[in-house]
Amino acid sequence: MEGHTVLEMISYQYDISGLTGSDLDPFFEGWPKKPEPIKRMEILKNSDYVIIARDGANIIGFINAITDKTLSAYIPLLEVIPEYRNQGIGTELVKRMLEQLKDYYMIDLCCDEQLEGFYKKFGMSKVTGMIIRNYNRI
Numbered sequence: 001m002e003g004h005t006v007l008e009m010i011s012y013q014y015d016i017s018g019l020t021g022s023d024l025d026p027f028f029e030g031w032p033k034k035p036e037p038i039k040r041m042e043i044l045k046n047s048d049y050v051i052i053a054r055d056g057a058n059i060i061g062f063i064n065a066i067t068d069k070t071l072s073a074y075i076p077l078l079e080v081i082p083e084y085r086n087q088g089i090g091t092e093l094v095k096r097m098l099e100q101l102k103d104y105y106m107i108d109l110c111c112d113e114q115l116e117g118f119y120k121k122f123g124m125s126k127v128t129g130m131i132i133r134n135y136n137r138i
């Protein structure tokens with residue numbers, strides 16, 4: 001559309017209304033095994049917070065958070081589909097999620113080392129983390 005940047009055309013929704021498991025097909029890139037479509041929907045449905053980025057009818061990114069509703073919040077997933085990367089959509093999703101979570105004492109996430117700079121922009125600090133991944137439970 002003339003005079004409109006891609007970013008202006010992106011909308012953000014704070015629930016999963018209208019979403020189906022197949023809308024999430026393009027996501028979970030690079031995972032050894034992707035969660036089944038039904039599980040992808042469950043992940044979002046059972047999250048305390050979810051923000052979906054849309055370009056019209058297409059789902060192009062999402063972020064979710066789980067919390068104890070008191071002190072702590074964790075951001076397990078953030079993804080923007082490759083065609084829409086490096087246009088500020090990931091930044092917008094994180095900003096909007098941090099705004100949602102601003103009253104929590106601790107807001108944590110794990111990321112690869114190369115994304116450290118991306119998350120530092122939001123005032124996040126690097127710590128040592130410990131994880132378990134049960135690859136047979138996806």
Ligand SMILES: CC(C)(COP(=O)(O)OP(=O)(O)OC[C@H]1O[C@@H](n2cnc3c(N)ncnc32)[C@H](O)[C@@H]1OP(=O)(O)O)[C@@H](O)C(=O)NCCC(=O)NCCS
Nearest residue numbers: 078079080084085086087088089090091110111114115118
């Ligand atoms: C990380 C991700 C969500 C960023 O989304 P995006 O819409 O491209 O984000 P933005 O356009 O707002 O910002 C892109 C920034 O991330 C950096 N970035 C993204 N992926 C990167 C990578 N693998 N290595 C280094 N930098 C990376 C870009 O260089 C850019 O840096 P800048 O802010 O200094 O310009 C997207 O690359 C993605 O979905 N990656 C695959 C899934 C993933 O890694 N999710 C994070 C889980 S912790």
